[in-house]
Structure formats: structure tokens, C-alpha cells
Amino acid sequence: MTAQAAVVIVGGGFSGTVTAMRLARHTTIPLRITVLEKEPGTMFGGLAYGWDVTTWDHMLNIQAGRITLFRERAEDFLIWANGEADRAHWPDRWRYRRFEISTVVPRRIFKQYLQERLDTAVQESGGLVELEIRYGRVTALAGQRGQHVLNYIDHANGSVNTIHAGSVVLATGHLPPQTPPFLEVANGHPGYLADQYVPSAQQWFAELNQDAEVIVWGSALSAFDAVVSLVHHGYRGRITICSRGGNMHDTYPADHQHDIWQVRRPPFLDKQVLTAQDVVVGVEREFQHLKDTIPGARRLTQAVFAERVMKAWEPYVVELAARLDPAQVTWLLDRYKSLIVTNRTSTVPEIGDVVRERMVDYPGAPAMIRQVATPVDGVGVKDGRFVVTFGDGKVLCADYMVNAMGNRADYRVSHNELWSKLVGHGDGRLVAAHPVTGRGIEVTEDGRPVAPCGTPASGVFCVGPMRQGDEITRRGRLGAFVFSIGTLRNQCFEVAAAVLHHLMTEDGAGVEQLEPRHAQLYAKAQAWVQEDLDETVRDYLTGSDPAGRRASWHDAERRVSAAVVSMSIEADVSEQTVRALFRAAWRQLEIDVIHGICDIRKLSTWQGETFQSMALRQGDTAGGDATTRHASGTPEMQDDSLATHTVDMAAAQ
Template identity: 45%
Template sequence: MEMQNAAMQDSPSQDRGMADMAMQASSLQHDPVGGASPGARRVTIVGAGFSGTLTAIRMLHFADMPLEICLIEREEGYRYGGIAFGWASTNWEHMLNIQAGRITLRRERPEDFLEWANEEADRSDWPQKWQYHTFGVACVVPRRIFRQYLAERLRGAAADAHAEVTLRELTGEVIDVRAQGGGYVVKYADFSAEGGVHDLFSDQVILATGHLSPVQASFYHRIKDCDRFLADPYAPGAQGWFQEVGPEESVLVTGSALSAFDTVISLIHAGHRGQILICSRGGHMHGTYPVDHEHDIWQARRPPFLDAEKLTPEAVVEGIKAEYAHLRAEHGVEPGSALEAVFPERVMKAWEPYVIELISRMDARDVRMLLDRYKSLIVTNRTSTVQEIGGVVRSRMRGYNGAPKTVEALSAGIQDMRPLQNGTKIRVVFADQPDIVVDRVVNCLGNKTDYERPDHPLWHALVNGHGYAQPQTKTHRGIEVGPHGQLIASDGEAAGGLFGVGPMRQGDETTRRGRLGAFVFSIGTLRNQCFDTAMEVLRRLESANDEEQMDIPDGIHHCLIRSSDWIAADLATEDPQATRLRERLQSYAKDNAYPNAVNYLQAQDRTERRKYRTILDDDLADFGVALSREFGLTTQQARRTVSLLATLVQKHAVHNLCDITKLAGWGSQYAGQVKHAPRKGA
């Protein structure tokens, strides 16, 4: 089993030198030619952050053909974690904003992370605080531990993969992807010692490039080159910048979303004790979850304002306000109560089906206007923070006897920033209040989302050069994709063989699933994308020459009845045989094929997967013989029927395993810790 970068052990040691060590390991083992099995297909994944790594893990789990998976990352400090969990962008005080029991890489095995952290993880280089910590369902988790979890699960998947499946990890920047000979040529600049620019022919390409660059507001133009201005708090070197901030220096943080909270944590970790001013136009800030917070999913009535024949922005805003007030009264939400802290988040989750309807009925220009105008309000209400993040910030906003307040929130519009005193100070000019002078400024306005004019060279080529992708139509956030992440080209057709996973799908997550705020690229969202896209790519490789498989309509796999009806439609047209055939297919799909598919997808290792795959295939073969006998089908008709049914049932199983409302039960020592919050009104 070939795995590039195998010498790079993922044990967190000292902050200094980790990126260099990773780069050296990658360079020593870099092989631009490859060592795949003869005749192997190739899938190239561009980006080895969270989404790219998890997609590779899923493909390693289920690939059963000669296949080479190439995982290319340009920044070693982001490998296996991206900006959220990567070594370059975090310190040991940065926590995941979600409980340990909800961050498994495998939805079908919710206990996987806890078992790894408590029983498998190498803790030799963890800080002492965490070396003897027992993780439970409701625990917080340092992001660096989660990165190690990703890396070790990738190594485990590679070691357990099919004998003819190889993983190559390359270090370099992909600068172009162009169609050629039924596949794509991936051109990348090699960052290893060998250097050069290489072409990598790939049958399928999955883009996992993460976020675009941070927003650069116009008022930064005078200070953008000043060393007292940090344009990206997650950039390689940013943690070093925080270390250089003087303990008593004043810092202005522009923006109040989660990145602002991370910035405060970074400053405190570096020993800062001076004044921090968090400034945003609306003044909205994330709440803090109660200590005993339990996630829950509510149901809410369809808001009455959706009954209007025409939805104007004004009517939508007023309708949302009225329904929000109605739900507060219905639930008896009291100011300052534990329920109030989580109420906005639960309502916005319950409204996701209505967000889909709302956006589908509104003009794209109005949708964009509302999302832009109320962005801060949406973002801060959709997600709160765990105590270890929000509590740290909030405690410094109030101060204590002998411990003065050091963090302040300011609602104001910034007009300009100017360097003073040879660049050692920065004057901040506001629209409606006196100027202030600070020592440092950190940009936390979020990342760009406009793919029409991306500053990312690869995306510029894909969108404006080749026309393989187009900006998301309704929201203008991210790109337009099909149901499994296929890129939609400028002509409106799916770009065969090109897929995307990650933040570039945020507009699609809003229009297709009603997700808003950080939930357009949360762990749960990306985990589903990676699983679904990996399985779709493998299906396409397996059935590349099967036109019937490629022509399955989108969406029918959501329902086994619809799937069975579609398959039976051209096999039998006259009742009662047509009815009997549909019923036979539906019964078999529900009682046999679906349970077998779920067992296969939930298997823990390749041996178990092979066993369940054999059971699935043998049972399907027997069913095909039975169909021929019962309905007089030809061998070709039976083969086609069984093949299509197997595909649709597996797609249905993947869809269900990715459904947050159908989380798998806990079958481990942690089962007793799982609690469910009271239902609404209880």
C-alpha cells in the first residue's frame, strides 16, 4: 500500500517546526510519476484540509477497483485540517464549537471520535491538561486533537484499503484543470525539492479548496501593508504575529463572528492583557451555550407570511419578525433563561424547509440583498459558542474586582484607517463617532464568497477561463452544483467528472437545504458532502461505460417507492403485472436490499465490508433470477433491473445516513451519556 508522507507522524509536538517537518517529509517522498497498479483509474482531490481528507478517507473505505487517489495540498500547515483545524492556524486554546459526541467523521458511527480519543490516540505530545483527560459526549475538544484524528483515520483507511487502491499525497499548488480525453489534466506546481510544474491526468477531479481569501474592506487600503495589520487571523504565521503583540497594546477586531472570538483566544493565549475592541456595523455577537446544553431539533409551523401570493423583501422581514415573536410566546421564552440562549438557533434550524421555499419564490436580486443586509444577524443567531470560547470572551467583557474589563463590543461603521507615528499606531475613523487610535488591527470580516471574480487562480480559470463552473445563481455565494456536488458549467450542464466539496457549496446548501450562517460549512454539512460525493464518484468510475446507470434521474433515490416505480416503468406497462412488479421491487428494496446496503456502509473495516458486500451481491443475483422466473424477464432485463436497484438503494442508504434527523444510535460505552433535550413546549 503506497502512502506518500507516511514518514510525517501526526503527533503534535512543538508549535515551531511542525510545518517544516511536514514539508521535509513530503518532499523526501514526493513522486510526480506515481506507483499505482497497472490500469488503475485516478481521482485527484485538490486540497487536503478537512473536506479533502475526509473525501479521501471515504473513497479508501469503499473503492474496490484499481484506483489511485491523489491528494494535493499547497500549505503543509493546513494539511488534514484546513484553516479550521490545521496546525498553522490554531493553538491549543482553540476549541471546536461543538461537543465531542457530535464530531465523528462517520455519521453512521457517532462514537468513533470518542473511541479514538480515549483508546487509540497517541497523547505523548499533548499538553498535560489534555494528556489525562477522558472525553465524554458533552466535552469540548481542542482543534489540534481533531486534526490528529483526521490524519490518523486517513492513515488507517489507507492501510485497510483494497490491495489495488493507493493513496498519494503531494505538496504543491494546482494552477489549472482542463478537460482532455474523457478526463482532466491537473496542472500543479510542485513544492517538493524536485520542483517544476507537472501534469497529472485524472479520470475524476474533486475540488476541496476551502475558503476564498479574507474580505478586504475598502477602509484597509492605507494600512494593508502595515505590519500592525493582520489581514488573515488563520494565515500561516498568524500565531507568530499574535505572539508579537505587546501585552498592553490595544487591538481593534473588525467583525464580530466566530473568527473574532478565535482572535481574542489567540491574543489571550499569547499573553495579551490590554484592551480589545470588537467592532461591527450591527453590533451583533454570538451567544454562549449553557453548560449543560443539549442539541435538539424542533419542528415549527409554516410561517403564515409564506401564504402571500408575492413575497417582497419588506413582507419577508416583517413576517419573520412576527413569527419569531409568536414562537417566543408559544415556547414561553423568558429573558435570561437557558432556553433563550439556544432559542434563535433552534428556530432557524426548524425553519430550514421554509428557507428553501422562500428562496425558490423570490427574485435572486432580493435574495442576495437580504442575505447581505442581515448577514451578521443571521450568522450570530444561527450559532452560539461553547463556554470555553464564548465564556472566555464574555467574562472579559464584564470585568471583576481586581480584573478590569478588557474586551468591549462596538456597533459602528468604519470609514477609514490611517497609519500614525511611522506605522506604530493606527487611527480608525468612524462614520458617526469620534476617531480612535489603536496599536493593532485584526481583520475578521470573513472570507469572500463571490466566484464570479475570484482572486483564486484555479477558480478564475475554472469559472472565467474554461467555463467549467459558474457562480451560484440565487445567492451569489459559492458555485452552482448538482445534487452530488457536480460542478454546473456555464452552459447549465453538469461538468462530467468535476466535483466540489466544501465552502464553495454554501449557496447550494442554502437553496437546496435551507442552511444559513456557519451551518453552510459546518462539520455535519461537510461530512455529508464528502460521503455523498465520494460514493457518487466511485459509482461513476464503476459504471463509466453503463449509460443506463449514468442516466438515473436526480433525486428519485430519496424515496424507495419512487425508485422502484421508475425501474418498473418500462418493464411492464399493463396491470395487474405492472402493479405486482412495482410492489415486488418495493418490498425487496425495503426488506432486503436496503438493510444489506446499510450493513455494508456501516461496516468498520474492509473485512467486514467485504462480507456484507458479498451478501448484498449474492442476494441481488438471486433476486434477479427470481424476477426472471416470476415476470418472464430476459436475462438482460433482469440484469438491468438489479443493477439499477442496487445503485438506487445504495444512494438511498447514503442519503439516510447523512440525514441529521436520523442519527444512528450509540452502541458503545458512551450510550448512557446520550440525552435528548425536552421537546418544544415541554
């Protein structure tokens, strides 16, 4: 293959950046990667980590030891943050901070990590990769003569442009926030913030009357983000958090450790015919049974107990989704959404305490935040202020309102031009909404969107929140774990491998389409690589010393070059051809080794010796290090898998 293969990634947030990085890291063919992001302020960070939409007080709700971009290198973020990151623009609070496994991380730092790791992958591709970043809003995607054609509106000048690609990755991130009907009256009002994750939102927070009344709609993590923004900008007035059910995330204890339990299969699943009501009653009974029988369960907070049980139940969520009628699955997810979301995960103290501590009255410091858990009758505007009437007849007035209700999940009513055309309604749909959960779209295991007729797309792949329904039904994930860092990290790796396979096979450069003579040479190259490079590749992927890793890699390149010359002479084939075969075999070995190192079904072996030694060194000082521990005390990463940590469950069996 002489010409560059073209990949267009729609979206430059976390998923788009990590997918681009994986493509650059693993390609064996010349590759042009074009990332299309809506605007510069959200490139590399997206809505979650971009500098334009966060402050230095917005933290990741996960500790530093668990946010690596590499499945195979659990310690990578810590190595980068403590030895490679440019801290020139960091505030002093973070400029002189050493990051440990348990350290919380500002989202702005994570954005820098994303950007620098992508830059490094492109630089280390040896000239194979050309990365281009464009800013614009993609409005259409269609196939045309074996290529994919995308239309986008340029961010700078508003012109409509077209770009062609051999493969497309849709990494569009979250849909806009939900807007309940009672808030529609507030649209356009200067005191109403409909979306706190747009670049202009922080300026809105900064310009508020600091002593006014604010209502925050919603009580999950988005509400916590809104409070953090208000506090960051010096707000001193009353904040009222309103939600129908009143469910809020708890705060992890200071000594909290994530753990993974193995629990019995809930007895209600033994019924031949299941209904949604069976699930509701069965879950309540089983929760109580586990609390009564698991040793030490009653010493845990309700939030920690619920989180561990829900993690252990992931295999049974998959079973439920397969057995229940789709309408009942959707009803359960809708009816108990906030309960599921707030129980599946709590908040690190650096986030949760900002809210919880301001809900308490102190002498001379009355509570700043109150919570209202009552259905709303209506919202009106009088004399420029908002007037809210609740179902119990109470009335609340406020100067400002923030929508923190969470993002839309139904892609049939996405309020996004591209997805409206792809999913939408009618016979012209190209992509099917998720048929079981009503959340996201239907995709294959490798992330290809599925058409309403059941045919997977060719050359189009998806990473991110649009796959949340699939994460529920395929892996049993619930709450924020349908698009957590671990979940998306895995999706990006798998999709990058699938994209490269597609480009190579579709363009005739794949090993499946080699002529017999070259296929035999490729088999020999594979055998040589597996025998001679397996240990080197493992050391490179898991090593902690950058200089040592580079030295071992250069040594491997010298050995490969010698093998290429030898095979070229022996087979009377050009060195260029043989080198390409060796490179393909080498990259495939990398992918296979990564799968083996971090098989997420074998969680205890997920991270290598480097991470474990770091964890042991920090064990006495890490506090709530958010790692999982075996009975032996060895920490392990929790990478959102179905792997389990066995506890003494004799009484529960």
C-alpha cells in the same frame, strides 16, 4: 478494469480528507488518489484544524459526540479518542482526559483523527487504493481527450507541474478573508494581520507587544478565534472588537441541549407576491408570535430561542429562495449577514467565555475587551500607529489590527487563481456563480459544478464552502451551517459515491455497461449479497467492538469466497470476474445501508444503539451535551437535517 483509475482531490483539509477516506472505503476498483494541498502545515486539517494555524486553546464549536466523520457511526470519534488515538504529543490537559459526548475538542486533535481515519481506510482497502500526497497550489483545470488536466506550482521548488485524472474533486476550502476598502491602507503594514489563518499568523500573535492596543475587525466566530490566539500568547493589552452592527455570538448555557422544533408555516408566506420587505417584517412578527406561544420559550435565552426557530424554518428558507427575485435574496443575505450568522449558532463556553468574561470589569482587573458598533469613516497611519475615525466622529488609535471579517463568498471576485479562471468573467467561464444567492457556485445535487450554459461538468465534483449557495437554496441552511461538519460530512459521502460511479461507468467497468451474461450474474450477486450480508454489513458499520467488527467482516469474506467459487463453476465464468461482481454488489450494499441507517430526513434513527447507550450512561453527568432529546428523553444527533422534533404547538397553530 486493469489499470488504476485516477482521482485528484484539490485540497487536503477536512473536505478533501473525508472524501479521500470515503473513496478508499467504498471503491471496488483499483484507485489512485492524489491529494494536492497547498503546503504541509495545512494537510489533513486545512485552515480550521491544521497544527500550523491553531493552538491547543482553539476548540471546535461543537461537542465530541457530534463530530464523527461517519454518518453511520455517530460514536466513532469517541471510540477513536478514548481507545485508539496516540496521545504521546498531547499536553497533559488532554493526554489524560476521557472524552464524553459533551466534551469540547481541540482542533489539533480533530486533525489527528482525520489523518488516522484516512490512513486506516487506505490500509483496509486490501491494496486497491494507492494514496499520494503532493504539495502545491493548483492554478488551472481543463479537459483534454476525456481526461482532466491540472496545473500546479510545486510548494518546495516553485516548478510548474501537470497531473492528469479521470475525475477531479475540488475541495479548496474557504476563499481568502474579505477586506473592506477602509482596510486597504493597512496592507503591508507589519502591525496588520490580513489573514489569521495562514501558517505564519501564530508567530505574528506571539511577537506582539503584550501591552499594546489591538483592534479586531468583525465580531463573529473569526473574531473569537483572534481573541483566543491573543490570550494564548499572553496578550494583556486592550482589545477593541469593531463591527458595523455589533452582533456577537452568545454563549450556550452550561446545561444547553440542542433541540429541534416543528413550528407553523409563517403566515407571511401565504402572500401571492413576496418582497424582501415582506420577509423582514414577517420574520420579526413571527419571532414574537412564537416566543409568546411556544411553552417555555420565554425561559430560554434569546440566542437559544433564535437558533431553534431558525433550524425549524429551514424548509421555509428553501421556499423563500425559490419565490423571491435573486437580487432580493442576495440583498437579504448581505444586509442581515451578521445577524443571521450570530443568531444561527452560539459558542460553547470554552470559546465564548474567553471573550465574554474579558468584557467585564472586576476589582483590580479592568475589562480587557470592549466592543464598538459604529460604521467606519476611515483608517489612516500616523507615526506607525493606526488611526481609526468612526461615523460618530470618535477616533481610536491602535498598534495592531486583525482582519476577522469572515471569508469571501462571491466566487466571481474570489482572489483565487484557480477559481478566477473557472468562474471569473466573460465568455470563457467554465463554472457559473450561484444564480440566486451570489454565494459560491451552482452545483447539481451530487456536487457537479454547472456551466453558465446550464450543463453539469463531467467527472468534476465539489465539496465545501463553494456549495454554500446551494445549501441555502436546496436545504435551507444558514450561517455557519452552510459548511458545518455535518453538512460537509454528507457532501463528502455523496460525492465519493458519485465519483466512483463516474469512474466505473466512464471507463467501461460499471455494471450499467456489462454484457448481458455478466449483467445477469451481477443481478444474482446482488440478490445473494442483500440476502446474506445485509445484517453483517449493518453490524460492521454500527458495531462498537473493533475485534468483533473485524471477525464478522472476515466471516463474510469467507462466505463470499464460497459463493464466488460456486457461481463461477455454475456459470462457467472465471472466479476473477465473479469476484469483481460480488465486490461491486457488496460495496453498493454498504452505500445503501449507510443511506438507510442515517437518512437525515429521519433524525430520530440517525445513530445506532451504541451511541444511544453511551448517551444514556452519560446523561446525568454530561451537562450541556448538545444532543437533541425526544419527549421520552432519548438523545439524538442533530445532523443539520430538515427532520423535526414536535413540541406542544397547539397554541401556535
